[in-house]
Amino acid sequence: MNKILIVVVLLILVLSGYFYFTKGSLPLFQKPVSKEVMAIKEKGSLVVGSDATYPPLEFEQEGKIVGFDVDLANEIAKNIGVAVEIKNISFDKIFMALANNEVDLVISSVTINEERQKTMDFSTPYLNAGQVIVVDKNNTQILAVEDLKNKTVGVQTDTTSKVEAEKYTAKVKDYPDYDKAKNDLLQGKIDAIIIDYPAGISMSQSSAGQLKAVGNPFTSEFYGVAVNKGKEGLLLQVNDTLAKIKKSGRLNELEALWFKR
Numbered sequence: 001m002n003k004i005l006i007v008v009v010l011l012i013l014v015l016s017g018y019f020y021f022t023k024g025s026l027p028l029f030q031k032p033v034s035k036e037v038m039a040i041k042e043k044g045s046l047v048v049g050s051d052a053t054y055p056p057l058e059f060e061q062e063g064k065i066v067g068f069d070v071d072l073a074n075e076i077a078k079n080i081g082v083a084v085e086i087k088n089i090s091f092d093k094i095f096m097a098l099a100n101n102e103v104d105l106v107i108s109s110v111t112i113n114e115e116r117q118k119t120m121d122f123s124t125p126y127l128n129a130g131q132v133i134v135v136d137k138n139n140t141q142i143l144a145v146e147d148l149k150n151k152t153v154g155v156q157t158d159t160t161s162k163v164e165a166e167k168y169t170a171k172v173k174d175y176p177d178y179d180k181a182k183n184d185l186l187q188g189k190i191d192a193i194i195i196d197y198p199a200g201i202s203m204s205q206s207s208a209g210q211l212k213a214v215g216n217p218f219t220s221e222f223y224g225v226a227v228n229k230g231k232e233g234l235l236l237q238v239n240d241t242l243a244k245i246k247k248s249g250r251l252n253e254l255e256a257l258w259f260k261r
Contacts, residue, residue, distance in 0.1 A: 034233020043082075044083065045082050047085045048085065050073070054202075056205065068254055079240065107225050112223070126225070132201075133194055136211060143214060153165045156181070212261060
């Protein structure tokens with residue numbers, strides 16, 4: 001019994017000394033760093049693949065790649081303790097670059113789906129990129145999908161947007177691309193457009209204030225950070241960052257910055 005008491009007293013003295021000299025600033029029990037995260041630390045940078053053609057998530061501006069996803073990549077790199085390097089890779093080649101370890105992560109408006117999950121792992125979702133409605137800036141009648149009844153809605157052919165539009169109105173007009181739909185909306189030839197949330201925000205941002213996106217996404221199509229299978233330590237690090245910036249409100253700040261209405 002006396003031996004146990006001595007051990008307890010010694011443990012208390014050790015812990016007291018630790019907190020006195022470190023002021024509690026050093027973690028008592030550090031999580032082990034995975035080999036893949038250690039490799040990133042040793043090379044000094046987190047290499048992220050991104051197809052910089054999709055504002056406001058990733059695009060080129062004044063010779064730099066910027067956007068919501070780029071800022072997210074910076075947050076992950078900061079959490080690891082390294083700089084970030086963005087590699088601009090076309091979307092049709094970006095997953096091969098990941099598989100070949102040319103990049104550590106892919107952060108490029110990648111929708112999480114079952115087919116992709118067969119060959120790569122994904123972080124927890126960081127953005128709902130579902131469908132939204134875009135209307136004329138002066139339109140006060142269309143506030144939600146229920147208001148689309150008997151309205152003429154423009155969509156791109158063979159897209160999720162068309163499938164969703166047909167649930168709410170019989171007057172669906174197909175377009176080969178959204179530029180033509182945008183022009184018709186500006187000219188009052190259609191009442192609204194259904195489109196992916198990021199593309200809808202980009203459309204309204206580039207309309208010189210003539211168009212607006214209405215409400216939040218009314219479908220769920222989540223984006224995630226893509227990681228090579230077998231790199232659980234790196235995936236944990238990414239998810240740790242996402243959890244931290246969600247809790248702190250930083251993720252909401254980034255969305256408010258890049259998805260201005």
